[in-house]
Amino acid sequence: MTRTRIVVADDHHILLDGLNALLQKQKDIEVVGLYDNGQKLFDDLPNSKPDVALVDISMPGMNGCELTQKIKEFYPKVYVITLSMFDDATHIMEMIEAGVSGYLLKNVNDKELLDAINMVKDGRMYFSAEVSEKITTMIVHQQKKLAQPEEPKLTERELEVLTLVAQEMNNAEIAKALFISERTVETHRKNMLRKTNNKTIVGLLKYALERNLI
């Protein structure tokens, strides 16, 4: 079994030293790079060839978010764990979108850090409990928004029409496509506008896109 190759970027030397000391003690881990900023870590990737990158989120120059994006763009096989002081939804989302496989808070204990490394090196994801909770809340929130159907439900047929409207077809084209008369298409549009309290298709389209109806 080969050892997991790890690189670390953090502009706080104390933390960098602490991490290094901890990681050096592990016999299944090999530290192949320590950097005090993101750019240096990135530039050294062809040489360091790590399995896992441990990156601070706030660093001078290239920050953890940009660094992660660039790593995932050019070396998608390198799994990134971010070490952050922030546990707010915005930071978490940003990093997840950037492509991290793990998100740890800086108060992480040794065992959890090693757990996280073990998880992500195999391609899984690791989020600490606080972060998991935030993610769950965000998703539940989002889902709440989506899940609220509050009646003015559009019918199947109406959605068909709306889908074609969204494809920039005009009523005549839609009529032809659905083998119905142009009048019927007009009626469907009118009914949809009425049901959803919208004045124009623009509002209707927003309504539909927000609810992932089309």
Place this chain on the structure above:
Amino acid sequence: MTRTRIVVADDHHILLDGLNALLQKQKDIEVVGLYDNGQKLFDDLPNSKPDVALVDISMPGMNGCELTQKIKEFYPKVYVITLSMFDDATHIMEMIEAGVSGYLLKNVNDKELLDAINMVKDGRMYFSAEVSEKITTMIVHQQKKLAQPEEPKLTERELEVLTLVAQEMNNAEIAKALFISERTVETHRKNMLRKTNNKTIVGLLKYALERNLI
């Protein structure tokens, strides 16, 4: 240290028995309920009071997705792990939106299952490697879509106009709101349509919403 209370729902008795046998062997786990469908599991929650629910995704009656939603709605402290045969993006997203803390494929081995239980019981999340990869791909995809700047950038002013268009204002109203002539509004619309290769505002609006421009 108290033992983790677990309930399981699966309509395949063999799998249910197998899981039960495995879980019974663990001294830090207590199986407090086995059900052959989701409804039974849900109805028994006030009595079983589990820490973790292990649910099959495809069950007759209430399926895993609905079950998870209901569990998270009424008992948010119960963490759900889904056991699924499907590793496609759609199923995974559905379950995440429903609020699962873990997603395992049915080819899961004993160790991974126990790992997953240990993770989620502490409020963290666990996704097997295949699932993690899918999630990463989805997020990266989504991000790619957002990150694409590709030229036909709209100007500040054009975006202002578009924002008002999206609020279902007509050209006259927009003109009044921005203290410009209706002709100018028309010009902005035309220029935007041309730049983005759209025929109607509908297409333009989709363009803008997809890129979070407004």
Place this chain on the structure above:
DNA sequence: CCCTAAATACACGCATAAGGGTATTTTCAT
């Protein structure tokens, strides 16, 4: 069997967007 919701269809008129131009002024970077 009845009732309702949905899907179908049509008429008329007004309002408005789209499509084609052209042109002036402002702003900003080279």
Place this chain on the structure above:
DNA sequence: ATGAAAATACCCTTATGCGTGTATTTAGGG
């Protein structure tokens, strides 16, 4: 200071959507 891009403005014509109203047929639940 000059040139390009952006914002401003106007004209004309055609196409299309919106508003309001009515009506028939079909499908499904009670």
